[in-house]
Amino acid sequence: MTASRKFAAVVVAAAAALAAGTALAQAPAKPQYGGTINIGTIFLTVPPLSFDSADWTWKFNHDMGLTYESLFAADLSKAKRNGGPYDFTIDAFLPSDAIRGELAESWKMLENPRRVEIKLRKGVMFPAKAGVMEARELTAQDVVYSYNRYEQSAKKIPNYFDHIEKVEAPDASTVVFTFKAYHAEWDYRFGWGYYSAIVPKEVVEAGAKDWRKANGTGPFGISNYVQGNTVTFTKNANYWDSETIAGQKYKLPFVDTINYRLIKDESTYMTALRTGRLDLLEVVGWTAVDEIKKSAPQLQWNRYLAVNGPVLALRVDTKPFDDIRVRRALNMAIDRDQIMKSFYGGNAELMSYPMHPSYGPYHEPVSSMPASIQALFKHDPEQAKKLLAEAGLAKGFTFKVQTHSGSLDNDLLSLISAQLAKVGVKMEIQVMEYPAYLSAMTTKTNAPGYFVNLAATNPTTALRKTFVTGQTWNPSQYSDPAFDKQVDAMLAEPDEAKRQQLLRGMTREILEKAPHIWLPTPYRYTAWWPWVKNYNGELRAGAERPGPIHSRIWIDQELKKKMGF
Incomplete structure (x- = not known):
């Protein structure tokens, strides 16, 4: 037979x-x-x-x-x-x-x-x-x-x-x-x-x-x-x-x-x-x-809604990503509706990182956030080009992005590359074996772009592990002493309701400054x-x-x- x-x-x-x-x-x-x-x-x-x-x-x-x-x-x-x-x-x-x-x-x-x-x-x-x-x-x-x-x-x-x-x-x-x-x-x-x-x-x-x-x-x-x-x-x-x-x-x-x-x-x-x-x-x-x-x-x-949705981290300590206008421009160049409809077949949500919807009161939907944050999630290539021109990059630029061979989302990275190309930004994609890829981040030698499935972990950890100075899982190398102090104050707060309020405000701050290209999260x-x-x-x-x-x-x-x- x-x-x-x-x-x-x-x-x-x-x-x-x-x-x-x-x-x-x-x-x-x-x-x-x-x-x-x-x-x-x-x-x-x-x-x-x-x-x-x-x-x-x-x-x-x-x-x-x-x-x-x-x-x-x-x-x-x-x-x-x-x-x-x-x-x-x-x-x-x-x-x-x-x-x-x-x-x-x-x-x-x-x-x-x-x-x-x-x-x-x-x-x-x-x-x-x-x-x-x-x-x-x-x-x-x-x-x-x-x-x-x-x-x-x-x-x-x-x-x-x-x-x-x-x-x-x-x-x-x-x-x-x-x-x-x-x-x-x-x-x-x-x-x-x-x-x-x-x-x-x-x-x-x-x-x-x-x-x-x-x-x-x-x-x-x-x-x-x-x-x-x-x-x-x-x-x-x-x-x-x-x-x-x-x-x-x-x-x-x-x-x-x-x-x-x-x-x-x-x-x-x-x-x-x-x-x-x-x-x-x-x-x-x-x-x-x-x-x-x-x-x-x-x-x-x-x-279930994945807890480790993909993001494209941008090294804020590396030109041109030390300029917030460039980071915001790249976010505006992304067509998230196309990603959710064509790449995920409707099986995705606009955002679950850094606060996952399952966290209850810790999570705030984009629709409830200020207009300046909502603008990052709207496809606006003309505004993206304008911001790039203001940053002295009217002709665009090229940057390197690292990913690993075991990623289930590398096809998405190709789609992102095509979308960024429409505003003059080109990506050089480097596919690595996972141990070398992980080592690049943990030793802080990762490329200016780092494509990663970052799990939020839990409400109190999400912002600390990825946006506090010197943390291991911080591929954008984000560093702000004032933000670090906010994290410390939140972790020292015994009242959970107050922690939830603090974290909602801190999440807004991070989204606004766009150290990542924020991407939809798929259902699995x-x-x-x-x-x-x-x-x-x-x-x-x-x-x-x-x-x-x-x-x-x-x-x-x-x-x-x-x-x-």
Whole structure:
């Protein structure tokens, strides 16, 4: 039988199975243990950047969040699939009522001095790892050690832990964070954020950069890594956590093996989804949805507004982008309606960065902002030419733009180039491999133009990480001491309503000064097969951390077999 005929037969069998037993696919069922799940994560085109948490790579939690845990994580009982209000698709935003203790059993804020006292769960174990460590219980000293490694790393984000005076372990199950002053992100910075995984000293001494040495308290241990292909995780049989389903508690995790597939080519990973070689694909572009729905109608879907929409950062410390007239001109040269209609097929919103609509009161639509900001989002090539002439660039100019080969939006960059050409501005596009591309930004050697999908992260982080002087994720090299002080004041404000007001005003200021070409944000889709249970499109349970979500999935193996897979 040919491959096409075989696939057709599978589709027919799957359709028949569903037609005959829809109730089987939808009715509550008792979770099953065992099996393997193959996942194309939201970053399936980008391989692991480092297996050492102290390298301060943004992707560490994503890649190793099944193995290493943090003090806090998302309370997934608040997910929409459980009757809660949250879809958990935002990259690093956990509402205050949707945070649970992970390694922390309880915590409380104390005064004089201001500090947080955290009680750790007892009986949480690091499993035995040959050549690395014997099995032993997690202690408070592991938390202190992990914090100190982050703080002392030469790669740390500047000022990230400046609000912390000291971290101590008065006993084996208690950790105390003493603050210099209140900080609105205290729980995010070292609790559930990007740089908060608890890594034992034994792993560091054995060689934390080697994935073979990795060993954490999480539900899975990394068991294999085939570069450019697959990261494999194997069940930790002695994992401490559980999941309550239909009133009954079940020990986690459910599946034996999780494979994170690495696939750069879109047609390849879409074929893998359609043929069941991927059980779950977290990112599907709108252009593929209709065809996939026709060829694999049994797939389940979730639609979400991307948190990492593209922008074109302009180095404000480099001519001609040190002139605000030039930056505003380039924004006015962009036809966003054309981008939303033709490039995204209507599957996009005008703006979600730096404040995502999911942030609620932190977000303000463009339509409510001053006319000077609204003008940046209107296609006005004549005004763009006028501003360029006022800046002494009536004949236009050429500038270099960097992007990376794994970007899903490089075709958009070509469209932007064509639009800018109409006002006399030419782009030289340099496509780089992701590590070199990322290094260019983090070492502040990036080109005058830097095409990047910048995630807003969360409301209090969005402006700090990208527009405060010297910050790592600041490709425009934006620097304004007065703005830096505004960020500091906002982070020191304990009243959330006041923080929201401050951030709305600060967002206006940044948009007005246009250190980026502001671009529409697309909707994206997640697709999974009906045999993937206890899942409804959730993507993050912390800062880019899908681990707690994936460890709660179970596979209805009877249904999968009935569907011909």
